[in-house]
Amino acid sequence: MSDRQKTHAAAAALDYIEDGMTIGLGSGSTAEIFVRLLAERVQDGLSIKGVPTSEQTADLARELGVPLVDVDHVDHIAVTVDGADEVDGRFQLIKGGGGRHLREKIIAQASDLMVVIVDEGKLVDTLGKFPLPVEVDTFGFSIAAKQIFDGLRSAGVKQPDVHLRRKGDGLAPFITDGGNYILDCACEAIPDARAVDQALKAIPGVVEHGLFINLARVVIVGEDNQARVMEL
Structure with a gap:
């Protein structure tokens, strides 16, 4: 069920991607699903460049044919799409379960928009249950x-x-x-x-630490049969 929710969230995030964009590619299981869906769009003719937040994401993107650009050759990132370990009602996050939060925060901070994709289980009233x-x-x-x-x-x-x-x-x-x-x-x-x-x-x-404050502007919550989009 969780994978289905993650897929719905990742698919909805594609609505924020436009031709010609430079995109931050997050890390983790939900972000991996997004990269796979993005690769299908690239195969269909979408022109984008990806900035990966981890070596694992970079390897997957190359394998799937998603064009990448080195972060030091980028002067503008339009959108970053990434997952989270916890999200509260103020769109504050805990990230870093996979150990990539430093690079994830660098890319998120440099982006015009951070879109967070999660399943329902990642929503919390108060951060901190996740280490x-x-x-x-x-x-x-x-x-x-x-x-x-x-x-x-x-x-x-x-x-x-x-x-x-x-x-x-x-x-x-x-x-x-x-x-x-x-x-x-x-x-x-x-x-x-x-x-x-x-x-x-x-x-x-x-x-660096895994608290992401004032970075996420869109949170997409994958549900069993759809995705719920929340914006600040």
């Missing part, structure tokens, strides 16, 4: 972890639990595309996302 990823430099990451814990507490998170993300084998640390570590912060609830954003930004060693 908040914080990307950190590998040097002194344990010092950063303590400061992140303190920062979350000061921003109103009652009992944060900060853990180093590891690879599937559970032994080696997970390494991002940028060569950094990720600290996953189980918060249960984030009462003030802006306060958390400011607290984390002030910590040396924090490269």
Whole structure:
């Protein structure tokens, strides 16, 4: 059922794509469906250029024949289409379950419009049930972890639990595309996302975090038989 909802959301996002656009291509399972649907449009003659937010997305786009352009050769991104791990009623997001939130945020920030595509299960009243990823430099990451814990507490998170993300084998640390570590912060609830954003930004060693605030302008929610489009 979830894949059906994701497909409905991804298909609806195509309505925001026009010929000649440069498009940010998100990462994750729902964004992957979007890339596959976009590739079909390209095969039918749609002319676009994609800016991928991860190596995985880049590989898929190349495999499907979606034209790509290096981010450093881009001066304008019209639309970014990406998924999310959580979305609240103010279109604030938690992203980074796949560990690509740094590049995803860079591309989203540079875009005229960010379109978020999710299934119904990603909608929440309050962010935080999904662990908040914080990307950190590998040097002194344990010092950063303590400061992140303190920062979350000061921003109103009652009992944060900060853990180093590891690879599937559970032994080696997970390494991002940028060569950094990720600290996953189980918060249960984030009462003030802006306060958390400011607290984390002030910590040396924090490269980026998974809170996306004031970036999404369109959220498309895939349902069983259709997609529901919400706009700010």
